Amino acid sequence: MRSTVAVRDLVAEVSVAPAELILPLFVREGIDKPIPLSTLPGIFQYDLESAVKEARRVFSTGVKSFMIFGVPAEKDSRGSRGYSDDNITSRSIAAFKDEFGENALVMADLCLDEFTDHGHCGVLDDRGCVDNDATLELYGRMALSQARAGVDFVGPSGMMDGQVGYIRGALDSAGFTNVGILAYSIKYASGLYGPFREAVNVSIANGGDRKGYQQDFRNVSEAITEVELDIAEGADMVMVKPAGMYLDIIRSVRNLVSVPVAAYQVSGEYSMIKAAGVAGYIDEAAIAYESLVAIKRAGASSILTYFAHRIDEILA
């Protein structure tokens, strides 16, 4: 049963197809050519035009879904460039929809950390703590701005309580019933987001962290509670993040729910494989493939991964 490629391919239980992947793309306002990211080798911040060009190239390899992360030219305490009329995320969504129409899915991160000068995922109260409900109101504005630009799925990633229900309500009451929600339901307070913070120019004020609103990685049951709440609030897909060190969580969620389960192979997961590959310790493409298969085997239907930009070489 293992002697030839043909028989191994015949009986393989899990495969990875480009159409199951979502490519994250950083689109930065105020630049005119791509800027390489030192902590995410091979990944860039793009200006609008080069982002579309890169998406076109990756689309030609079979990847059909994109997750846009807008990076503003200026930040303020309320993250207002995240929901102002001409915000970079919505402009990017419109440009992608112009380019691809219905042939690709355009998703967008819906969070304030890329836009706030203190780097938190929401606005702060007088004591410097994230104000959950005031933040929801701004998430509602972001959702409507992204919906008007033509987004297919919004991806709320800020871990505010009630965010999925609030955003669903805002979208529905403005007539955007067809805009889906890919909920970052399970998001652990992980050290693996380190390289991402360079990608969106975020540093959290006063050496702070997100442990007050992201999940403790020692816990399993609260992950299940989060998923159940998000589905009840209207999530169309739920996501587990990070992926590779949380395969048990992906499996538990898969067994529990009937909506599609996505997993986010985050920046640190990419960078570790990349760095070991560059150092010659491992074969980058082989380990990238193995990591994606593992995430699929655990039960994910789709994977958000930086490796999507070179999936043709990885699957070759």
Ligand code: PBG
């Ligand atoms: C929040 C957000 C983060 C990531 C995706 N959305 C950062 C965080 O929560 O600290 C991390 C993704 C990655 O590491 O690749 N907007």
